[in-house]
Amino acid sequence: MRRRALILVEGGPWGCDLLYAQAAQRLGLHLIILSAHSTCDDNLAAEEIQTMRVDTSNLDALIRECSRIRATYDIVGIAGKSVAYATVGKLCRHFGLPGPNPASIELCQDKFLQRQLLADAGVPMPAYRLAANAKDVESSAAEIGLPVILKPTINGGSIGVRLCRNLDEVAEHTAYLLGGKHIWLSLPRILVEEFAQGPYYTADIMGNEVIGIAAGDFGPPPHFVYRQFTYPALLTDEEYNRIADVSLSCLRALDLSWGPTNIEFRWTRGGPVVIEVNPRMGGTPDPQLVRLAYGIDLITEHIKLVIGDECDLRKRHSHTAAARFLVADRDGALDWIGGDSQAAAVSGVAEAKLYVEPKTPIVRKGDYRDCIGHVIAASPTHAQTEAILQHAVDLIDWSITPFPIPDE
Template identity: 75%
Template sequence: MARRALVLVEGGPWGCGLLYVQAAQRLGLRPIILSADPASTQYDYFAAERTETIRVDTDDLDALVRECSQLRETYGIAGITSQEEEVYATVGKLCRHFNLPGPNPVSTERCCDKFTQRELLAGAGVPMPAYRVAVNATEVESSAAEIGLPVVLKPTVGGGSSGVRLCRNADEIAEHTAYLLSGKHIRLPSPTQRKWLCSPRILVEEFAQGPLYWADMMGDQTIGIGTGDFGPAPHFVYRGSIIPAPLTDDEHEHIADVSLSCLRALGLGWGPTCIEFRWTKLGPVVIEVNPRLGGAPGPQMVQLAYGVDLIKEHIKLAIGDELDLRKRHSYIAGARHLVADHDGTLDWISGDSRAADVPGVAEAKFYVALKTPIVRKGDWRDCIGHVIAASSSLAQTEAILQRAVDLIDWSITPFPTVDE
């Protein structure tokens, strides 16, 4: 009998890709990664797992179909999935071609366009910040004037806060508009992003002020609601997060109800969804709906808090197995994100093993190697590591995290100036 395989379309840098590989192996599956660039250093961390990677244009559905058809000559393909938003709609199409469980590609594609998402949510009466869409600098300026400063500018496609910035005056609006229109915020263009480059659209949004929350969903079930905080403006780079968030029963129910409204409005409800909110004076308003799991270390925190392995359950869903979303315990899990404070070359970094030895710490991890050039982008790429911990109380978890972070240090030598 052919061994059962799980096909992962792209593995994802520093995120949950390795966790998907390990979860697949625990389920007795052989993980096989299809990637446009398997030789990239972002896949170095799969080496220890001896994961098979195959080069294929992951933007080309026909090429993916051909590759999977060839794999079926050797393996029984149990499921196809991904943790990357950029290819998730394509994964849905691939699953339908092979009659495998998967996300609705039409709903996923609409959700990944932030303006289309906003329009669908607004039509369903879901609470959101005021917004406009603009295609040039003049329209961005007039939209910001209509909404009122400050505003948040973001591209209509993309994730990880790439290209997202708080703009407080006309100069910042003009500067960031030019940056977005140049396309410099795009890392590896997906088909949707290439389409955006040909006809760029910018979302201009009211700055919703208030605490940040997110809901982790699987199907139509709210698994947990967390809270976090960002580093200094104008960017939105996570510094810390806690799950479950300290909410009253009524507040928790309110967010869960709005989350379900989002799923209905967008035609989602299969598989994982991560929904971000700000709690304003009007209550929770939706900042973004992501038709995927939240990025690392979110899934690890959910598992520490509740004993629910969202990655394993996502894979089980993709291969047609029955889910088990029962909560096995209740702890307070937290994370501290290690973020570089200036650009330069990473000379040394240490303390991860000492931090990992602190009682209550589940993981202390660096993402970058020595001598790596650090060039901050104002998004998820600015994080160079994280520490995760859990305990029975919020105060204790925060104390554990602080004790661990205090043991970690690094040195970044600034790049030489022009004069130097």
């Protein structure tokens, strides 16, 4: 009898591959990762995970690779977590396996098309315009009113996203995006959006069920680099229900009813407005926080859905879990970094992980790539979790020597 295998296309950053590997093993499955990049690390090697290099944007290449794998394994499911998610949906349909609707995913991945569909459904969101050149960007910013957010229509991880508080900043970031420095995943098109001011929240959804809502914080503007997530957010029942209702409206508007979805909000003076709908599971630390807060293993339940089993989304308990991201404070050469083992030993800390090693050059991008590690903690109360997290983070330190200034 052939071994049952789960295919993971691309995987995710900072340990998501390992979480999928462990969950697959608990379900008696062999995980095979298909990636366009190197995804192996010491943890994956220790788990004896197969990784194969393949162009994950090429459906035919993925079909060929999966067909070769089927000669040895019984492929019972195909999952994905990246920009190749629409291709994953097509791959699932080719092999007759459960998966997301690729047409809905493709529409959703274009931030402008997503905005149009949400607007047609009456979903509350910031004012927006589409711009293809500097003149369009400037006129759109004037129509909406400063400050505005500029972002590529297709991308993730806050890459290319910036808050522009005046016309000089608008011109500067437009020049950056259109001047050849930004790597476009599509035709160069810029979404100009009203800056929705207020607390930031994200809703985690599986199918048509809202699992929970987290609160998030960012580092200093003009960039949007995550600083902390806290699960669950401190909301009144009315606030929770309003966010949940808008979330379900988004699913209906975008025809998303299968699998995980992550929706970002700002709570403005008029209530919740949708910043973005991500037709996939949130990356680290979302799955870890949901498990610590509620006892729901989103990754295991996602795999069960992928292989055609029934999900169990019942909450086992109600704790507070939080993750603090470690972000470099300057560019330069990382001389040393440490304290993660001491942080991990703090009672209540679930994980302390560093993404970089000494001697790594640090060049901040103003997006998720600026994070150099994270700490995750949980306890029965919000205040206790915050105290544990701060104590653990204080134990981690590093030194960065600025790059030498070239002689002019």
